[in-house]
Amino acid sequence: MKAVFLTDTNQPLIIKEVEMPEPKAHQVLIKLAYSALNHRDVWIQKGKYAGPKSGLILGSDGLGTVTKVGERVEGNWLGKKVIINPSHDWGDDPAAFGNDFKILGNPEPGTFSEYIAVDEKYVHLKPAHLTDEEAAALPLAGITTYRALFTRAAVKRGEKVLVTGIGAGTALLALQYAIAAGAQVYVTSSSSEKIDRAKALGAVAGYNYKEEDWFHTAKNETGGFDVIVDSASGKGFGSLIEAARPGGRIVFFGGTDGVIGNIVPNKIFWRNLSILGTTMGTLQDFKDMLEYTEKHHIKPILDKVYPHLAHAQDAVDYMHEGKQFGKIVLTNV
Known part of the structure; x- marks a missing residue:
């Protein structure tokens, strides 16, 4: 599959063929339609973010369709449009994350790709009042x-x-x-x-x-x-x-x-x-955020939607300029 890849600090993002992920136990495979940028993507590329500095598939936000499920998956996910909670392995203390905490896109492979495999506990149905592009832009900021x-x-x-x-x-x-x-x-x-x-x-x-x-x-x-x-x-x-x-x-x-x-x-x-x-949030924070967003019919403001993953570097450069009013979205398909 194709993915946006950071080879090294301060190097341009490239499109690279990488191995298609295979969903493990409790995971689902998602064919991503849209992903969205966050400032952390800019800082990761510039080497100013904690964690790995190279060899990464960036991206923390995404929407797609579940195409395959791993063993012991409990939900009926096949064919469903979903968004992904990017806040992973928070831990048992709701006041602060533990040592295993990580954010999708660094160090885990992110959403600037054609497919992604994630644990089903981080997968949620797309809010019905949002377009696909709006839904892709919601998770991390939300x-x-x-x-x-x-x-x-x-x-x-x-x-x-x-x-x-x-x-x-x-x-x-x-x-x-x-x-x-x-x-x-x-x-x-x-x-x-x-x-x-x-x-x-x-x-x-x-x-x-x-x-x-x-x-x-x-x-x-x-x-x-x-x-x-x-x-x-x-x-x-x-x-x-x-x-x-x-x-x-x-x-x-x-x-x-x-x-x-x-x-x-x-x-x-x-x-x-x-x-x-504060940084990101717990599983409960994400569920509460979705409920609140749907209850009040809140829609993320979109600034620009790029037509292909190949525009990832253009999108990052545009974000770094700070001129945007709203989220910047990539089309993955």
Whole structure:
């Protein structure tokens, strides 16, 4: 079968013929129709992500049809359209993953391929209200933002929520999930166009994080945020601490802007702020995310759909530019 292959750090992705996977016990074989990119694919290629740096089939998101099942598979999966939970081997403690935890696409073979074999416990029927492309774009962003908002930050109706870096797939789902929960949602971006598009989706207002002291304007207008959802970290994290109200929660799941530094400790402990890290989620988080998504008919926002796996490097380059508003999808067939 054909697969998108990373031969080495900072090398272009190539299409390579690899051996077709054979489903083992409890596994199903899925013929993938669509897959979707995440920023981790960019960082893996650049050697800035934990785990193997080369010899990988990338991709954590995908939709396809089950074509074969292994021994002792319990579900009636053959011929069903499914999506895949990319958060594998979490462990027994719902508070944090264990030593065996891994994410689909590194180190396990990912979804940028024609076929994939995965344990049936990670397979779920495609939500009926989503197109195939939308369903392919849901899993990683869905579980990440659902756990961040509800399992970790415990967002409540009426609270003020700030979502940073609007335009990313995770940020857009965080916006949609928080609005569905009855929160008042605000956003940040360096693009006025992206802020306007977020407001069209239901955001109350937006702030350009490139403007000096934007957080003072935001805090004066809102009184401070109950919950802040971030995926950048870096030097801008101090501004989020300034923007939070006393007793607020800052939940983050990425470090695209680098190391967090120059934090004034008393601005956290005097104001009783909670700084919450989160990564992916449990089997239950994924099930709850799907139920919530279907209940509220939430659809991932798509920016671009590429027509073939051969465009994988173009898609990664486009994501790295940071111009997208929504998920970037590859057609696998």
